[in-house]
Amino acid sequence: MPVVRVALDVPLPKLFDYLAEDAGRTDIGRRVIVPFGQRRQIGLIVELAQASELPATQLKSVIAIDRDLPALPAEWLKLARFAAGYYQHPLGATLLSLLPPALKRLKPTRAEPPAAYALTAAGTAHLPDISPRAKAQRQLAERLQQGPLPLSEAGAWRSHLRLWHRAGWVEAAEAMPASPAPASPPPQLTPDQAATVAAVLEAPAGFGAWLLHGVTGSGKTEVYLKLIEAQLAAGRQALVLVPEIHLTPQTEAAFRNRFPGARLISLHSGLADGERLRAWRACLDGRVDLVLGTRLAVFTPMDRLRLIVVDEEHDGSYKQQEGLRYSARDVAVWRARTLDIPIVLGSATPALETWRNAERGRYRKLELPERAHAEAELPAVKLIDTRADRPRQGLSASLTRALRDRLARGEQSLLFINRRGYAPTLYCNGCGYVVPCPRCSAHQVLHRKGGKFELRCHHCGLMSRPPEVCPDCGSLDLRPAGQGTQRLEETLADQFPGARILRIDRDTAARRGAFAAMREAVNAREVDILVGTQIVTKGHDFPHLTLVGVLGADQALLSPDFRATERLFAQLMQVAGRAGRAARPGEVLVQTGYPEHPLYRALQAHDFARFAAQTLKERREAEFPPYSHQALLRAEAERIDDAIAFLDKAKQAGLALAREHGVTLFDPTPALLARVARRERAQLLVQAGSRQHLQGFLGPWLEAVRGLPTRTLKWSIDVDPLDF
DNA sequence: AGCACGCCGACT
DNA sequence: GTCGGCGTGCTC
Numbered sequence A: 001m002p003v004v005r006v007a008l009d010v011p012l013p014k015l016f017d018y019l020a021e022d023a024g025r026t027d028i029g030r031r032v033i034v035p036f037g038q039r040r041q042i043g044l045i046v047e048l049a050q051a052s053e054l055p056a057t058q059l060k061s062v063i064a065i066d067r068d069l070p071a072l073p074a075e076w077l078k079l080a081r082f083a084a085g086y087y088q089h090p091l092g093a094t095l096l097s098l099l100p101p102a103l104k105r106l107k108p109t110r111a112e113p114p115a116a117y118a119l120t121a122a123g124t125a126h127l128p129d130i131s132p133r134a135k136a137q138r139q140l141a142e143r144l145q146q147g148p149l150p151l152s153e154a155g156a157w158r159s160h161l162r163l164w165h166r167a168g169w170v171e172a173a174e175a176m177p178a179s180p181a182p183a184s185p186p187p188q189l190t191p192d193q194a195a196t197v198a199a200v201l202e203a204p205a206g207f208g209a210w211l212l213h214g215v216t217g218s219g220k221t222e223v224y225l226k227l228i229e230a231q232l233a234a235g236r237q238a239l240v241l242v243p244e245i246h247l248t249p250q251t252e253a254a255f256r257n258r259f260p261g262a263r264l265i266s267l268h269s270g271l272a273d274g275e276r277l278r279a280w281r282a283c284l285d286g287r288v289d290l291v292l293g294t295r296l297a298v299f300t301p302m303d304r305l306r307l308i309v310v311d312e313e314h315d316g317s318y319k320q321q322e323g324l325r326y327s328a329r330d331v332a333v334w335r336a337r338t339l340d341i342p343i344v345l346g347s348a349t350p351a352l353e354t355w356r357n358a359e360r361g362r363y364r365k366l367e368l369p370e371r372a373h374a375e376a377e378l379p380a381v382k383l384i385d386t387r388a389d390r391p392r393q394g395l396s397a398s399l400t401r402a403l404r405d406r407l408a409r410g411e412q413s414l415l416f417i418n419r420r421g422y423a424p425t426l427y428c429n430g431c432g433y434v435v436p437c438p439r440c441s442a443h444q445v446l447h448r449k450g451g452k453f454e455l456r457c458h459h460c461g462l463m464s465r466p467p468e469v470c471p472d473c474g475s476l477d478l479r480p481a482g483q484g485t486q487r488l489e490e491t492l493a494d495q496f497p498g499a500r501i502l503r504i505d506r507d508t509a510a511r512r513g514a515f516a517a518m519r520e521a522v523n524a525r526e527v528d529i530l531v532g533t534q535i536v537t538k539g540h541d542f543p544h545l546t547l548v549g550v551l552g553a554d555q556a557l558l559s560p561d562f563r564a565t566e567r568l569f570a571q572l573m574q575v576a577g578r579a580g581r582a583a584r585p586g587e588v589l590v591q592t593g594y595p596e597h598p599l600y601r602a603l604q605a606h607d608f609a610r611f612a613a614q615t616l617k618e619r620r621e622a623e624f625p626p627y628s629h630q631a632l633l634r635a636e637a638e639r640i641d642d643a644i645a646f647l648d649k650a651k652q653a654g655l656a657l658a659r660e661h662g663v664t665l666f667d668p669t670p671a672l673l674a675r676v677a678r679r680e681r682a683q684l685l686v687q688a689g690s691r692q693h694l695q696g697f698l699g700p701w702l703e704a705v706r707g708l709p710t711r712t713l714k715w716s717i718d719v720d721p722l723d724f
Numbered sequence B: 001a002g003c004a005c006g007c008c009g010a011c012t
Numbered sequence C: 001g002t003c004g005g006c007g008t009g010c011t012c
Helices: A073-088 A091-098 A121-129 A135-145 A155-166 A191-202 A220-233 A249-258 A273-284 A295-299 A328-339 A352-359 A395-411 A484-497 A515-522 A553-558 A562-577 A600-605 A608-622 A640-661 A691-706
Strands: A004-008 A016-019 A031-036 A039-049 A064-068 A116-119 A169-171 A206-213 A237-241 A264-267 A290-293 A306-311 A343-348 A364-368 A380-385 A412-417 A425-428 A445-449 A450-456 A478-481 A501-504 A528-534 A545-551 A587-592 A629-637 A663-665 A669-676 A680-689 A714-719
Touching: A004 A091, A016 A343, A031 A669, A039 A091, A073 A295, A073 A328, A091 A545, A116 A121, A116 A155, A121 A135, A121 A155, A135 A155, A155 A691, A191 A206, A191 A220, A191 A364, A191 A395, A206 A220, A206 A328, A220 A237, A220 A249, A220 A352, A220 A640, A237 A295, A237 A328, A249 A264, A249 A290, A249 A412, A249 A515, A264 A273, A273 A295, A290 A364, A295 A328, A306 A328, A328 A343, A352 A364, A352 A608, A380 A545, A380 A600, A395 A412, A395 A545, A395 A587, A412 A484, A412 A562, A425 A445, A445 A484, A484 A528, A501 A515, A515 A608, A545 A600, A553 A562, A562 A587, A562 A600, A562 A608, A600 A608, A629 A640, A629 A691, A640 A663, A640 A669, A640 A680, A640 A691, A663 A691, A680 A691, A691 A714
Parallel strands: A206 A343, A206 A364, A237 A290, A237 A306, A264 A290, A306 A343, A380 A587, A412 A528, A412 A545, A501 A528, A545 A587
Antiparallel strands: A004 A016, A004 A039, A031 A039, A031 A064, A116 A169, A425 A478, A445 A450, A629 A680, A629 A714, A663 A680, A669 A680
């Protein structure tokens, strides 16, 4: 009897064999229900075998093979296998985590209702027969004659639709916008854009990785659209990755508008399980031309995929921070190479890894050095030396003046401050005590809620009432120290009584649609001053914005994380790019105590290449990525000593292997944020000169680590970590 | 990861 | 006496 090798969602790096009477080659990639221990589990058939290495008596039989769903294609399985291997995550856990959540549930797959219904020929013929008295049916008929009716808009018609479907008068259809807006004529490409498009289109067929380096406002999206257009016209599929959910609706709108006839789906973690399944299923059936999504979309099954675009490729949200800790950008490059298709990585501030790849010629660099609208110049960046012009309540005199100026001219300003809440700390003026989080090694952040204050921990979510007296010295003189978005909002309202102020941070943008509503309010000029965290650096143009003020940027310069300056530079370039996107010139004012810092000098010159060269030189000297490759073994336990002791043992277990593979094992250290939610965290850094060396070491090493006793300790491995 | 088996403390 | 604490070991 044939044996199927099944991947299961267990943290074991192996497959399980089951007997399956009627299984054949076409069942590879299908879901199965199998008995596993005392329970049943959903699995995925990954291989077929004549016999198992285990004696037949120990094998159980599969309970059912799901043949309603098309089998996952070989290319998808290969992609998942690569990710599991590269990121050192068990294959079963990897595969199952890449399925939409609805397919991981044990209950038999209920046929999903279609996204929309459209009239069939038989239905059209039947319409005159509908009784004039059946009002609801007549209305439904009228609506259907205008085009497919999405189920989400069907309301009370649902039951009629079901009956009509059974009668064959309507059929399942793709959900299309009720009245597809006419495609707006594509704008004329600038010479740079045209050259870029031509370079990619005229390149020899096959794999090619392109770094599209374009300043903000240079029209990278237009280049993507042209390249995608070429693929769609040839009946092929394209995949576009964007960093965050906030960005998908607007990007989706732009793509739909441009390709009204294309079958486009968007895929991200914000979708309800049903929607997510429907979209994913449509891809599996080949009923999709264009997929737009966040990092998880890189694993969409697509059988005619011929182009991948990764927008804002430097963005940290492409890296998953738990479970399978993949980088969607890196997985995308692998997928493109394996499929032998082009991939375009776009950014104004590429990741230094990407930049280096371009410099070494592994990626081809395409430059868009100018803004697409000739009249929109890059903003002038000025540094305000806070040692001379001391900020009061966070605002320097120069910045205050500039704000007043914009208000007088009826122009908009944006203040960028990367700290949400009222103040980063509550501080005792008597003894210097700062309220800590009892569960984390971090301060609690003061937030204002209505008229009241509360303390919140940004790491574990703990909320508490601020103390009235200092718990340490009994002093009554507790004060908010430092600036957060809420306090800045308050200060501005105080200083500019007539001004309309809008705060955008995670707290205000959390509600569904809030982000879009805020963007509209800004574009409708209902706002004079915007206050926001990095959330405003993403997303779209604010055409009436002529001033950007940056507060508290220096903080990143003091961070022990070697990537902190890279992130800061990217953020500042991006936020600076918000200013003066239309006809009026923009101005950027950065408050800093280190105006001579090379990072700010490069920012003033809008010179990413200079910043990259400086930073890469430092990285080379320190042997940091991209000049080395890293992995982090993380451990968390109730007591830090246990975590350290475990990592020490892991290190001992790896010393010989490390020598053999030419990798360096550092000493275990407490994590930068050592305690989160009462768990103590430590980590062990592994560093190698090449990916191959690192990979060669990790496999056998982790096998040994798996054998170590863990008790209540949890550990995980992070290959190519971004955060420390 | 679950889930069972197993061997020691305070409860109807 | 046994209910249940979570340590250890297995799952085709």
